[in-house]
Amino acid sequence: MPARGGAPLQEYYMNTREDKFSRAMTEIPPSGIRKFFEMLIGHDDVISLSVGEPDFPTPWGMREEAFYHIEKGHTSYTGNRGLIELREEICRYMERYNMYYNPETEILVTVGASEGVDASLRAILNPGDEIIVCQPCYVNYIPLARLCDATVVPIDTSVNGFYPTAKQIEKAVTSKTKAIMMCSPNNPTGTMIPASELEKIAKLCVEKQIWCISDEIYCELAYEDAKHVSIGSFPGMKDYSIILNGFSKSFAMTGWRIGYIAAPADLITQMVKLHGYNSICAPIFSQYAATEGLKNGWKDVEKMRVSYQQRRNLMVKAFNDMGLSVPEPKGAFYMFPDITSTGLSSEDFATKLFQKYNVAVVPGSVFGLGGEGHIRVCYATAVDKIKIALEKIKEFVDELREKK
Numbered sequence: 001m002p003a004r005g006g007a008p009l010q011e012y013y014m015n016t017r018e019d020k021f022s023r024a025m026t027e028i029p030p031s032g033i034r035k036f037f038e039m040l041i042g043h044d045d046v047i048s049l050s051v052g053e054p055d056f057p058t059p060w061g062m063r064e065e066a067f068y069h070i071e072k073g074h075t076s077y078t079g080n081r082g083l084i085e086l087r088e089e090i091c092r093y094m095e096r097y098n099m100y101y102n103p104e105t106e107i108l109v110t111v112g113a114s115e116g117v118d119a120s121l122r123a124i125l126n127p128g129d130e131i132i133v134c135q136p137c138y139v140n141y142i143p144l145a146r147l148c149d150a151t152v153v154p155i156d157t158s159v160n161g162f163y164p165t166a167k168q169i170e171k172a173v174t175s176k177t178k179a180i181m182m183c184s185p186n187n188p189t190g191t192m193i194p195a196s197e198l199e200k201i202a203k204l205c206v207e208k209q210i211w212c213i214s215d216e217i218y219c220e221l222a223y224e225d226a227k228h229v230s231i232g233s234f235p236g237m238k239d240y241s242i243i244l245n246g247f248s249k250s251f252a253m254t255g256w257r258i259g260y261i262a263a264p265a266d267l268i269t270q271m272v273k274l275h276g277y278n279s280i281c282a283p284i285f286s287q288y289a290a291t292e293g294l295k296n297g298w299k300d301v302e303k304m305r306v307s308y309q310q311r312r313n314l315m316v317k318a319f320n321d322m323g324l325s326v327p328e329p330k331g332a333f334y335m336f337p338d339i340t341s342t343g344l345s346s347e348d349f350a351t352k353l354f355q356k357y358n359v360a361v362v363p364g365s366v367f368g369l370g371g372e373g374h375i376r377v378c379y380a381t382a383v384d385k386i387k388i389a390l391e392k393i394k395e396f397v398d399e400l401r402e403k404k
Contacts, residue, residue: 028143032366036350040360047389049377050360052187052334054252056307058289059300062251065292066285074284080276081268082109082260083287089294090260097219098233099243105265108272109282113217113246113259115275118144120213120242120261123270125150129178134164135368136336138187138215142368151176158370162191162327162336166200173204179211179242185218185228185331188367188376190312192222192330195229202234213242217259218332220250220301223309226330232262239264249333250301251293256286308333311379311386318390319377322397333380336364340373342400350375357392 036050057063069075081087087103094101101107110116117140125131127149133141135154142152153172157164164182180201184193193201205212212231219228232241246259259282261271275281293301312329319326324337339349346363353359364374379386 024147024149028146031139033139033362036354036360036362039354043358046354046358046360047381047385047392048360049379049381049386049389050362052249052378052380053254054249054304054333054380055382056252056304058252058256059293059297061296061300062253062289062293066289069285069288074288076284078109078281078284078287080272080281081107082282083284083291086287086291086294087260089291090262093294094243094262097228097230099230099238099262101262102265106262106268108261108263108268108275109287110246110259110261110275111279111282112248112257113215113244114140115279116244116246116259116261117141117213117215119271119274120244120263121145121148121150122274123267124179124211124242126178128176130174130176131178132169132172132180133368134169134180134182136162136186136188136364136371136374137181137183137368139366141181145181150178153177154369156369162186162189162370163193163197164201165197166204169201170204173208173210177208177210179213180205181213181215183215183217185222186334187218187332188334188362188364188371189327189336190329190332190334191327192226192228195227198229198231199234202231202237205231205240206236210240211242212237212240213244215244217244217246218249219245221305221308221333222331223305223312224330228331242267247290247293250304251290251297252304253286253290253293256283256289258282258286258290308379311381311383314383314386315377315379315390318394322394324397333378335377335379336374337377338374339397342397344400346372346375353393353396357396359389359392359396 040046087107090107091101091103121144125148130151130153131145132153134157145152155168155172214231222228232243243262247253316326319337326335326337329335346365350361350363362376364371
């Protein structure tokens with residue numbers, strides 16, 4: 001039925017306001033990782049080294065614990081802060097890294113570590129505040145900070161072996177600096193911040209009264225002689241540390257959406273308000289499964305860690321043999337080969353590798369400063385597929401060099 005003037009009814013009622021969307025939201029680009037992930041849809045013949053997700057199932061004991069509670073009808077909300085049993089286990093776990101928290105007041109269970117990033121930023125940032133972000137970094141840090149009307153001050157860690165230094169950070173600090181944000185072991189590079197450098201950064205944070213948001217989601221995936229050290233364990237840092245962690249990577253629980261924040265009680269109180277309004281609580285069966293994992297799942301974690309280490313060794317050697325140098329990946333399940341010798345940009349390399357050789361990687365450029373000229377490769381993939389993918393990447397690299 002036509003509307004007045006003969007225009008179709010649907011067109012007549014269409015919202016044509018120029019300001020119908022949030023300006024801040026429309027200015028944020030979509031995730032560069034998602035773009036390459038969506039390219040995989042409908043391509044079953046592609047070997048993916050792009051998605052940061054364990055190829056192991058969640059350990060059976062944790063799944064069984066969730067089944068039990070579902071069968072018993074334990075499907076209600078929990079308190080906003082999460083099950084006290086889980087928070088107590090989290091505090092016991094954090095003692096391994098010389099950090100001591102009160103489960104009643106200093107732990108918040110979140111819907112994955114990603115919610116922890118958002119809650120942390122919104123709880124501390126005011127419009128005009130500056131936040132120093134160590135890059136290359138995970139893709140959600142900067143967009144979520146900008147949604148807080150904060151000014152992002154990136155620092156390029158590639159000039160120092162892909163980890164930040166206290167000197168770099170100090171140069172970026174101004175009177176408006178509210179926080180720094182970093183990740184160790186790092187996504188996308190797999191590098192880790194040395195304990196000696198963490199100590200210097202900790203002293204700087206205390207001196208300047210700056211929050212440190214420390215993403216430690218990969219802390220259990222450290223290899224050979226590398227040992228995870230948390231910045232929150234240094235003297236005076238408990239009052240300035242926001243520790244983000246979860247179960248997605250080390251316990252292979254990506255789809256369960258379960259993480260946590262450890263922070264001073266007065267800050268957690270602010271985060272609980274936000275969490276209560278936008279999430280209420282993490283899924284109850286995920287919380288029970290995570291509790292079981294912290295109690296009895298460590299043999300499974302170690303089994304996965306050893307497997308990742310073997311795959312890491314395989315890939316590091318293969319890339320070095322190709323002439324693509326790799327910053328030493330001491331943790332996580334990523335590496336960051338340098339592809340500048342091929343003459344292609346990161347995005348062109350990743351796109352052509354996908355189109356011609358059915359191998360998916362992520363261009364380093366999506367991770368910010370220091371990322372261009374690299375690709376992120378994830379080795380949480382079956383060894384037989386990794387070997388085939390490496391052969392194809394070598395063939396592609398050889399082809400590019402012949403054309404130069």
